[in-house]
Amino acid sequence: MSVSSSPNPKYTELLNRLTEINDIKSAISLLYWDQATYMPPGGAQARGRQMATLRRLAHEKFTDPVLGELLEDLRTEEANRLYPSLEASLIRVTCRDYQRAVRVPSKLMAQISQHQSACYDAWAKAREAQNFAIVQPYLKTTLELSQEYALCFPGYEHIADPLIDQQDQGMTVAKVRSLFEPLREQLVAIVEDISSCVPLNNSCLHQDFSPKEQIKFSLGVIRSLGYDLNRGRQDKTLHPFMTKFSIDDVRITTRVYEHHLEQALFSTIHEAGHALYEQGIALELEGTPLAGGASSGLHESQARLWENVIGRSRGFWEWFYPRLQGVFMRQLGQVTTNQFYQAINKVTPSLIRTDADEVTYNLHIMIRFDLELAMLEGKLTISDLPEAWNERYRNDLGVIATTDLEGVLQDVHWYIGLIGGMFQSYTLGNLMAAQIYHTIISFDPEIPFEIERGSVKRLLEWLQQNIYQHGRKFTTSELMEQVTGSPLKIDPFINYLHNKYEYLYNCKF
């Protein structure tokens, strides 16, 4: 019996420890999901404490030096394992996570965890009062903690690099900028071109649509996209999200507005995109650190691929629109497929990121990305943040916020996380989605026609085969190279926008 085929007891020990940590983390996710869905208001205080306790516990267990020794031994003993094997990948990825985790003192982790609950509460109060001042001192602490966190990783080029790396491993400010700068130039040009065209009409989306029927239709759509309700479910929350308790229990949430048909529909498809990724991970990775998305950016790419590249495509509605009309005959009976397709793709510079169209969306992200950097660099104080935010919106998008709700208070990210690394993933995701989809249809040009006939079977299989099943076995840049044959670039996205919007606006940009 060769050494490599008999189970290494140290590997078994590692696996047991990691499963334990995974199970604690799943419990944290459930505590969070319950808080957002069904928890009675009285439960909030104890819930904050419970989540902080379990987070601390998971961190303690993961940074246990015994685990570090196990990893070190296994790295040597199992060095002959094939790179993509379960064992080699588990050791490699866990080593990386471990190296990162042990740099952050438990005390700082506890401080961050405790602060996040308080800051989130203050954000909720600030939103209610439409008054940034309420959360300002908390956000100041968040910034200090973010800087302190970054300092745990000396040797970075930019102070935001460790924060970005945590979400999008391998990414840095320099790398993001090298993509964002030319992208921005192109986007600004496209927005300018579009603004000189005849605007599209999206009034058909703003009639009264029964929330119950909206939910039912959206669920029907994501079931046909392959979201498995035997291994998932959908609930209503204030802010939609996806969460996972195991590969076989991946849940999404949504919100519905009676007068905004696009909200429930596309946020459901978006979250289902995240969920398809998680449900598609190979079952042998269950309970290990490999059972997750490769990076925030890649995760986002799948949400945006299903939401936008597929969900806002002409072909997709070729099949689904008659069905939507069937549900909302009174409201949509006289609206053609093409009119509906135009409505869901209308480009307008706006104040709220989550309502933004595909083109201007990335300008929202760039504003946040730049502001994060400025704050971390100490060039922008928290007290100046609201005005800096509004100024950028005036300059970049030509829109003016009337309250901080439409400004600096709109996104939860900084108020439940750290400042830095929180936003680039969205735009990276958009770029990846376009590049991946471009590859897919050159491999299998039948796919768009299948979608027109209401099936995404081949598309989903391709994604599962090439991306989803691997979980975290490969890094995002490895996957992009493997899958598309080149590193991440902006051209496929720019080409996608040109093709789609020149047709939609019947203009040549």
Place this chain on the structure above:
Amino acid sequence: MSVSSSPNPKYTELLNRLTEINDIKSAISLLYWDQATYMPPGGAQARGRQMATLRRLAHEKFTDPVLGELLEDLRTEEANRLYPSLEASLIRVTCRDYQRAVRVPSKLMAQISQHQSACYDAWAKAREAQNFAIVQPYLKTTLELSQEYALCFPGYEHIADPLIDQQDQGMTVAKVRSLFEPLREQLVAIVEDISSCVPLNNSCLHQDFSPKEQIKFSLGVIRSLGYDLNRGRQDKTLHPFMTKFSIDDVRITTRVYEHHLEQALFSTIHEAGHALYEQGIALELEGTPLAGGASSGLHESQARLWENVIGRSRGFWEWFYPRLQGVFMRQLGQVTTNQFYQAINKVTPSLIRTDADEVTYNLHIMIRFDLELAMLEGKLTISDLPEAWNERYRNDLGVIATTDLEGVLQDVHWYIGLIGGMFQSYTLGNLMAAQIYHTIISFDPEIPFEIERGSVKRLLEWLQQNIYQHGRKFTTSELMEQVTGSPLKIDPFINYLHNKYEYLYNCKF
């Protein structure tokens, strides 16, 4: 500054450790609640693993020798604390829990935990197939594990004593028997007497009642009993239960049958009784081992007090019945308050414990109690259990089960727990409820009249003041002595039954 008024750092350390364990246990409760309410079927396997992991973790943390040393030191250093003070109680109760917990090896705990998930699954399958044989080998293991568990506590008089003590501290087989034997004699006589009276008619309960309206009405009832929905909620499950994530988040579940009005109504009041106890615990006990009911029996007494002593009383329906009629006018418009009162109190020997009336209910419990003892003593094998069960039902209640669903498969207890100590609490609870209520109305004879006017304010305040707020500070026998001035006895319950059922059946027993 005296030693006793400055916080003892060891006490703070103890508190921190106990809060951590409490938070893990709350997460386990949530994992369980979610499994019973909203979890998609696919989630079951990982969920079993997650609960086992967290249970093991909580046991490990609690049996940590460092915690034992802390407790030992504190017992000496804080000996001058007053008995009922938070500090003294916390140390005293935790010492007791610790002494019990360390006797059980972690390996056995893990075995039990793992076995319980498997056994529960097998029970569910056996129920579906209506075939005890499917779960029989699992139950055999449960019995072996139960015996092994009991052996961890040498020095007992009866092998069931350690198992009973775990649920009802201080109770033993001998003590339970000294109550059950005379009780049984009296109950058999009452059942016999009642069977010679004209039977009551409960057909009014078996019409079609909209499940939605049933839930709404039941929720209205328990809100007026004082169940705080700001700190709780109700969901639907296969088997109703109460669970707690903190004193400010105490949830109940219910089930509804369209043709059995009594089911949702009384199971809701029953679980709300449990919940009122938990919601009434003093907030300063939050997160500590003191934040719970004093024993299973006392907990059950509160469920049964609200469900039966109050919820099935004539005075209670004086107020609520017109309101119930308002909801179900078509079905109940012609049924008088007295007819309804008779219907919800009809005594009939039956097969299913949870459907049993107040009188025969305790005979169901005694059957289970005796069978548990016989199994633990090795006098009854698992393979002979179904027939032994059915024989006792034939002899004691004169009813014959047609399938094991109506027999040995009906209760979940043995299949998710151990064999031993699982059932006596219900009858102890009935006895306690009668004894406590008897005391209350002799202290405050106004209470029944207030209930007739739709208010339980004074009753609830009395219970909160004298029982609920203390959590686990006092043992059940201490509380019974303090509250009723005597140890637990059967007379108040027997008197209660005589008064109530002689009136109902218009007979003198």
